[in-house]
Amino acid sequence: MRKQWSVFVVVVLVVLFVNPPTNGLQMQEWWETTNDGLLSYSNGKERVLRAGQRWWDFYLPTKVNKSTECHSSLTTMSEALSTSQLWPIRMMDSWGKSSDGYLHGNFYFVGFYDECLATHSPDSSIHGMPCRVILGQKPKNWTEAEGKTNWPRSPSILVPIDPGPFIPYHLYMTCIPDSCSSTQLKDSLNEVLESTKFQVIFTSCDTEKELSAGDISFIVVVSLLLMLVLAAAALDIYIENTGNTTLAQGRVKYLLPFSAYTNTRKLFQISLDRSPGTISCVHGIRVLSMTWVVLCHQYSMSLISNRMSVSKRVNTFLFQAIMNGYPSVDTFFLLSGFLLTLTTLKHLSKGHKFNIFLFYVHRLIRLMPPIAVVAWLFATVAHLFVTGPFIPYWELQRRGCEDLWWRDVLFINNFLTQPVSLKVRGGCLAQTWYLAVDMQLYLVAPVIILPLFFYKKWGQAFLYLLTLGCIITPAAITYVYDLPPSAQTGGNFRDFNEKLSTMPWCRAGPWIVGIWLGYIQYTHGDKKIKMQPWQVVTGWTLAATTGFLVVFGMWSYSTKPPKAEYDIITQVVYGGFSRPAWGAAVAWVIYACHYGYGGLVNSFLSHPGFQPLSRMTYTVYLVSLSMQEVIIDGIRIPHYFSHINKIIETCGALVISGIVAYLVVLTVEAPIIGLERILLRPDVKKQRPANPNPVVSESNQGQDNLSFNSEMQSKDPHTRTNVGFEGVTAL
Structure with a gap:
């Protein structure tokens, strides 16, 4: 059982941070690539760029229709990267990457949420939008609706809930252009993972909060x-x-x-x-x-x-x-x-x-x-x-x-x-x-x-x-x-x-x-x-x-x-x-x-x-x-x-x-x-x-x-x- 668990962890890490497994990139290469993004800023931009190119398909909706505004924003982002502009590098820098202690239970790769929100193109036509992705093997009895309801969380310390069949999952944050959507990200990721046994369990993106009618009524009454x-x-x-x-x-x-x-x-x-x-x-x-x-x-x-x-x-x-x-x-x-x-x-x-x-x-x-x-x-x-x-x-x-x-x-x-x-x-x-x-x-x-x-x-x-x-x-x-x-x-x-x-x-x-x-x-x-x-x-x-x-x-x-x-x-x-x-x-x-x-x-x-x-x-x-x-x-x-x-x-x-x-x-x-x-x-x-x-x-x-x-x-x-x-x- 322990051997099977170790194999699963390695597979998840490879799937998350490299091109699909058919490319044959080994774990050692992934590890070196990940650490490239953690070096000092003085020589870090090239390494972030190189690492981002390897992970591109797993963090951005690259498979969207070319006629969409989302694809246009991704093209602009790619062109900005080719000229080493800082704003797309900051978006990639905010992505959730491998954290220390994965085998110790640190299953959340949350990135840097506020860096994503603060990033935008020079003309402010593109803003960073933080999104979360839950990736994992999908059991036969798992449905997308259940995935939305039972969003994974560390099991309650106080309540010994029986989880039923073991559901392996991995959560990571990404940062995509705000012209894209959560649905586009999910569809793109599923297309990337089509030849693997992994699927997207859940995706969601955070847009700017707006006051609802209920918010306004509460504020007025309390005031x-x-x-x-x-x-x-x-x-x-x-x-x-x-x-x-x-x-x-x-x-x-x-x-x-x-x-x-x-x-x-x-x-x-x-x-x-x-x-x-x-x-x-x-x-x-x-x-x-x-x-x-x-x-x-x-x-x-x-x-x-x-x-x-x-x-x-x-x-x-x-x-x-x-x-x-x-x-x-x-x-x-x-x-x-x-x-x-x-x-x-x-x-x-x-x-x-x-x-x-x-x-x-x-x-x-x-x-x-x-x-x-x-x-x-x-x-x-x-x-x-x-x-x-x-x-x-x-x-x-x-x-x-x-x-x-x-x-x-x-x-x-x-x-x-x-x-x-x-x-x-x-x-x-x-x-x-x-x-x-x-x-x-x-x-x-x-x-x-x-x-x-x-x-x-x-x-x-x-x-x-x-x-x-x-x-x-x-x-x-x-x-x-x-x-x-x-x-x-x-x-x-x-x-x-x-x-x-x-x-x-x-x-x-x-x-x-x-x-x-x-x-x-x-x-x-x-x-x-x-x-x-x-x-x-x-x-x-x-x-x-x-x-x-x-x-x-x-x-x-x-x-x-x-x-x-x-x-x-x-x-x-x-x-x-x-x-x-x-x-x-x-x-x-x-x-x-x-x-x-x-x-x-x-x-x-x-x-x-x-x-x-x-x-x-x-x-x-x-x-x-x-x-x-x-x-x-x-x-x-x-x-x-x-x-x-x-x-x-x-x-x-x-x-x-x-x-x-x-x-x-x-x-x-x-x-x-x-x-x-x-x-x-x-x-x-x-x-x-x-x-x-x-x-x-x-x-x-x-x-x-x-x-x-x-x-x-x-x-x-x-x-x-x-x-x-x-x-x-x-x-």
């Missing part, structure tokens, strides 16, 4: 929103400095929720309150979980040059924290059930009625607009920031947002995952499957929570049955469909994802645990809980051990190749218990920290510095994954995979996503929260802080529009089940 938030900020500052409360209570009250001044101040406000009703450790848990999610996503996005060495780097024991990072999302399910239950029961205990209409409407109008705006962003203007050899990856994402945004907005993308065509992915904001599941659980929440208040014994019995069901259901599905215990332990990832991982009845385990935690904390109230030292030690030991086993317990089964094969007991037990068990471990952390048994853990998680970041985790979650793809797909050369590089990439992605998330907060999320409060809850009194930096409790935060009112001491069950912004999710 108007930005002007609105600035105008509201100016008015807000004027009212605060003049003390004109009459003006603030007039019609301009509908404008004030857009104030960038107040919303920014409240977003970054830090409360030092340590009253018994403040559950401050949740801030740190949310920020750390969000960072964990982004880090795992960053590892899953890989355009890398050292593919053959990846397996060695990711088979380590500690890398399970990335390979099996799915519990990071289960933390948010736990927080969602916990905070929703706690705020609802507190609201009912004060004699308020439960308004089922507001319960659902409040949630929808606060979740939907940010999702819609973010999907609109990535369906339109985001493509203006993606250039380079790997644009086709982003085009699949963009088309998904253009055609399937409604799946995300309607919270059904966890059920509808299939693409509608071969050129479109199965959705837009892939990570919003969590929001869909959380919304579906939210729909049935009153049926579970209200009996705990009105019919305590029956409610508790029902909750016990649901807890048991949330363990049995995923275990049974795992057994019936013979699914792996974890996504990384083999099997078909798509089946695992569609039948288990994104289904609400399989992800409800930690959410139900959160309801238990909310109910227990509600019954205990803010009273000091007395625990014996052995109880505290036992609780922390069990929580730490459980969390450790959930994350690292599958290591022996998820290495490549696996160190052991899982048996049916491991399959069913882990499949059924892992998610509720993780929820229970995190629930103990919250419980112990809140009641004074958290020690250094509570000091860290409750640090006030987490509060501003905690308030933005919802919008960061919405924008981060697609923003990471914008960054990755816009690179010029493949990255060298290493853990340090991935950490650096993650830090950059968090910063850029944070900036975009902040703009979404100012223009969409915070204003909608303020308007919703005015229109649907006019009985809630406004409170304006007496000074710009007040020290207030989490229940108040001194906010005009309560946009960032934390539910940690929420007075309203219809407020957000989220630390930071009321009414969204545990994010």
Whole structure:
């Protein structure tokens, strides 16, 4: 097998960079010719010219009809070469040529993209146009449509997808005159390769980007929103400095929720309150979980040059924290059930009625607009920031947002995952499957929570049955469909994802645990809980051990190749218990920290510095994954995979996503929260802080529009089940 692979590599290299194999040019000649183009500029022009003449047919559409404008441009280019003009030499210099480390997995010959774009003839009649070509052996079951959909990429590090028959391919970039087309290049190359067993799998060329109607509409709407938030900020500052409360209570009250001044101040406000009703450790848990999610996503996005060495780097024991990072999302399910239950029961205990209409409407109008705006962003203007050899990856994402945004907005993308065509992915904001599941659980929440208040014994019995069901259901599905215990332990990832991982009845385990935690904390109230030292030690030991086993317990089964094969007991037990068990471990952390048994853990998680970041985790979650793809797909050369590089990439992605998330907060999320409060809850009194930096409790935060009112001491069950912004999710 190794010998056959070596022969294939040699054949591919020869086919790519010389005349067709019938010419008989040997590998050594090709190697010398390639290196000619890498010499210093002082004597490099002749060598580039000589090398280009040998490669001409594989980089230019030389077989086009002589009557076409493309052929005329190629003739002009050839004549310019004969007189040693620089501009055609620069076009050839930008071609993707043999890179170091081909046998180490560096299969991308990307050339120099920007050099091609900057090249033009002296009279500017011809401009360089970068094109990409995927060349390879075509299996019998491969179609051109599949080639366009499955544009080759380094296999995901995190998902062991079974590729089926091995499909050898080679990607290289070329630079052709802009009067030519991708179709002409493809047809010409296929004619050149007609006598060989190789074919063109895919070609595409990049033309100058133009603003579409969608781009223009997005820019106009966002510009108007930005002007609105600035105008509201100016008015807000004027009212605060003049003390004109009459003006603030007039019609301009509908404008004030857009104030960038107040919303920014409240977003970054830090409360030092340590009253018994403040559950401050949740801030740190949310920020750390969000960072964990982004880090795992960053590892899953890989355009890398050292593919053959990846397996060695990711088979380590500690890398399970990335390979099996799915519990990071289960933390948010736990927080969602916990905070929703706690705020609802507190609201009912004060004699308020439960308004089922507001319960659902409040949630929808606060979740939907940010999702819609973010999907609109990535369906339109985001493509203006993606250039380079790997644009086709982003085009699949963009088309998904253009055609399937409604799946995300309607919270059904966890059920509808299939693409509608071969050129479109199965959705837009892939990570919003969590929001869909959380919304579906939210729909049935009153049926579970209200009996705990009105019919305590029956409610508790029902909750016990649901807890048991949330363990049995995923275990049974795992057994019936013979699914792996974890996504990384083999099997078909798509089946695992569609039948288990994104289904609400399989992800409800930690959410139900959160309801238990909310109910227990509600019954205990803010009273000091007395625990014996052995109880505290036992609780922390069990929580730490459980969390450790959930994350690292599958290591022996998820290495490549696996160190052991899982048996049916491991399959069913882990499949059924892992998610509720993780929820229970995190629930103990919250419980112990809140009641004074958290020690250094509570000091860290409750640090006030987490509060501003905690308030933005919802919008960061919405924008981060697609923003990471914008960054990755816009690179010029493949990255060298290493853990340090991935950490650096993650830090950059968090910063850029944070900036975009902040703009979404100012223009969409915070204003909608303020308007919703005015229109649907006019009985809630406004409170304006007496000074710009007040020290207030989490229940108040001194906010005009309560946009960032934390539910940690929420007075309203219809407020957000989220630390930071009321009414969204545990994010």
